[in-house]
Amino acid sequence: MHESVVTTWMMTAGAWQAKTWAELASDALSQNIWLTVAYIAGGLIGSMTAVTILGLALIYAERKIAGHFQCRLGPMRVGPHGIFQTLADVVKLLMKEDIIPDRADKAMHLLAPFLAMGATMLVIAVIPYSPLLQLVDLNIGVLYVTAISGFGVMGILLGGWSSNNKWSLLGAMRSGAQIISYEVSATLALMVVVLFAGTLSLRGIVESQMDGWWIWRAHGVGIVAFIIYLIASTAEINRTPFDIPEGESELTGGFHTEYSGMRFSFFFLAEFLNMFVVGAMAATLFLGGWMPFHLGGWEGFNNVMGLIPPIVWFYGKVFFIIFVIMWFRWTFPRLRVDQLMRLEWKVLLPIGFVNLLAASVLVLTNLYFFPGN
Amino acid sequence: MAVKVKTLEELLKPPAEAASALSTQEYYVNMGPQHPISHGSLRFVVRLDGETAKEVMPVPGYVHRGIEKMCEHLSYRQMVHLSDRMDYFSALMGNWAVSKTVEHAAGIELNDRIEIIRTIMAELQRVQSHVLWWAVLGMDMGAATAFLYGFREREIIGEIFEETIGARLTMNYIQPGGVMYDIQPGFVAKVKKLISYLRPVIDEYDTLLSGNVILQERLRNVGVLDPKLALSMGCTGPVLRASGVPLDLRKVQPYGAYAKADFNVAVGSKGDSWDRYYVRVQEMRESLRIVEQLLDGIPEGPHMVMKPAVRIKVPEGMFYGQLETSRGILGLTLVSDGKGAGPIRAHFRSPNYNNLWVISALAPGWRVADTIAILSSLDLVIPEIDR
Amino acid sequence: MDSAALVEGIIRKHPGAQLREGSDTPAVKVSAEVLVSVLESLRDDPEFGFDMLFDHTAIDWMEQGRFELIYRLFSTEQGHSAMVAADVPRDNPVAPTVSGLWRSALGLEREVYDLLGVLYDGHPDLRRVFLEDDWKGHPLRKDYQDDYMLERP
């Protein structure tokens, strides 16, 4: 994930057409199978390391941001300004006893956190971090991401069901209903961009935004789709104001009530990585992915923007989205389960459909900015 | 024994087998005594059908300390510090209730200074208590930030108390025959500063929570308490006032210096959780008004009309005193034999104990999350229920 | 209505009632048999209009062998309050329930049962409130003893 500075600068010097690592890998496959195996193994290890670092960073960020939203300081003890606090917590969680409730469905109870985590890991593989860095470029990238992130609910459902606890079960059922509902809206919002870009490949979508990001190129349709996606995906990843599956004050923790130690930390990490995935998808589809911010006609400005490495652009956009999601969490109260459904089926879904319809009209009539490209 | 006494186990009948494959099965869950909503140690046995609560049975008693029994062994002065430990969010009003009853029983006359200091302190305490309730309601609704903001203001008011009283929570300040300490010289200026700080902050609360559509949807039309039912259930305080009955002892039977102040009694029009919510927010503003009016008119005089070591003599008989705490009417029945230093029987009429049972009338038919909202809007303090 | 007139009015309406001495609030004493009917008429009679059962408790007069039940009533219309007292014998403390008149009695009577052991005939849900269901004894009785009680030095 973290390329050397040299590579980054090579790319910014106009090497966007260079082959990605994924393409190199598929080339290599035809030549040597061991290269491919090495590639897969390297990718796995690389993304696991990246995911761990990312998770720790995000947890730390959330605690600090939450603290400052609430007139607090956040963690201050471990390390300067508490930067090693998350690390200390990880050590603590790893050393804690892993309790499996009596009469729980053991196999499923053990499996659930890994399912939740695994689904997220799979999505990480297809996200284009920069022109060069993308593990796999699937030609059905958007479809793959929606499908796999829907798979994550299996972990929550299994975890809640197998815990043999009524609160967990309630949380899991809520989560199931919630994710199934909100996936519809999220996908509808993504479809808008797919219509404009004319491709399902994430790399293709990023490249289609060379002249402008889809959030503003489409006469308002883009921004509506973006807002719908943001709300729906916040719900999909169970963040406040849609955190009813955990519902701390109602369900005492929801689906992960009975989890402790490392397995709990997996659920915890999965939540934060899901947030990253949502941020990455929103950035890729609506905010131009690793594309720098360009304004038509402002050559000097564009050149300066182009000097910033693409990976910085990508992460900047992702962290902005993540910040907004955290901002939601530390401002809003929680919805009730039926209000949640009402919001989806009575507000988001109709607006999403109308928006998709409007988008298709715009696409057919070429009535958006820079349709030629 | 002719009268049948039940146990909780007998009430919890095992859920009937589902009649068909499509019908649902009811189940019991225990909310509490260790549950984030229980705000202390209160247990609810809830019969659920899916997400819908069918029956809510409060099971109090986890913090029962036998305060009434203890009072039988204590003197009238010593009783006061136990009232701190009932409704600890309005400890001063508990102190005042005991002191008021004892003074009434022993025939102690107070001067204006004592009455005004007591009133100011009690109203500041009411604001503090409501701020805390607001914060906790935010937390129960999932808005953790509101919780921290509320605590911030609570601490600021607590510092005023600490300055004059020396304690923040269990203050034991209002004593039979006066108040423990006279106010500090800078007290009036500090409280004025506090009022000018709190007013915009309460508007800020409106922006953060009251104006938030999610909170409005969570509270509006949820748990409507009919005024007739409220009276029959013995509700008092904001819970009753939200149903439109302006029963406020500060107006109905003015005590302290309330007759000197001009203020409105906040009432609701429908009696749902929203009314219970906003009545309290409005009460904070009215309390600030009371404090502001009284601050300038504190007359000179001693802060105690009798020496703190003098034994209080209460004649034989039965005495009753009551006042309006943050949560309703707290009454105290004292039975004295005219001989001992303390009562032979003391009974607290607890506002929370009566408000508690409302939950079992309001919650059925609502969802689990609404049960939380209703409970939160009732503003229960468990140690006062259990005593 | 002021206190003297209130007591007089109640006694006029209910010949069985008599003044309960030694209370600072207007108080009458009735026998336990007529308690419910007296309270019901106090609630429904527009002259009194006691729509709230404010408080209910009992006092253990151990030497005299009786529990005195105390009902505090309040009228939100008239603004007056009254206390009705009734005696039940200490060795067979059975009292009629008033939970059919005011719902607040449901909780208050449970508390009195729990702490003083007065049994309420007809109470739909007579259970202990604070103490466990298998607790022995009733702590607010004057002769209550248990192993963990500490005598004040």
Place this chain on the structure above:
Amino acid sequence: MGAVDFSKVRLEQRTLAGVKIPVAVVPRIKKQSYLEKILIALKGLMKGMRLTFGYLIHPSRIVTQQYPENRATLKFPERYRANLKLIYDENGYHLCGGCKMCEKACPNASIKVLNRKGPVTGKLELDRYIWRMDSCTFCNLCVMACPSDALQMTHQFENAVYDRRLLIYNLNRYAGPPAEAMAKLDEEARKQAMEPRDVYGGPVPLNGEPLPNIPPIVIAGEEKAASETPPSTEGPAA
């Protein structure tokens, strides 16, 4: 324009219990159409977000204190009530005459004053002033009851120990007459009248074990009670 106009509190006069009461009827949430509702809702949410963002970008509004680090700058109000202590005058003599008023005033029996017959003066004087911090509620009644103003609540509030028995303090530094009586004695008699006392020199908890290395002191008349109660740190006295 929000869903609720918070400034619009309806003022009315109502009569209850024969008293005219000015009431403020709190605002209700207005009925809105579908689109209006969505827009107002979004606006309300944005307002809340603006508020929290304002706090995020103003670190000066942070109110938390870094407690153990800021010990040096912690400020206590003068009347702050924490651990009890006996006041000593400039010569190091306490003012307590052993009248037991505090013991009688204490609601939790946290104070035990033991007197002895003074070896020099021949009068009753303070032997041990035992304060059970573990059951003290800091109600200040003892300080108020003291006729010779010998007691004070200090600002020392950090009391964490690993054994509850260590919370039972002996407050007087010496057994002997108070400053008032000391004034009548000469230098030599003063020294003789004083017998040093340790912080942990009092009797053991009502039903606890003796402290390690500290010999238990049996109060006259309570030997039996002390021996009968089982040694336990989790007794009901808590």
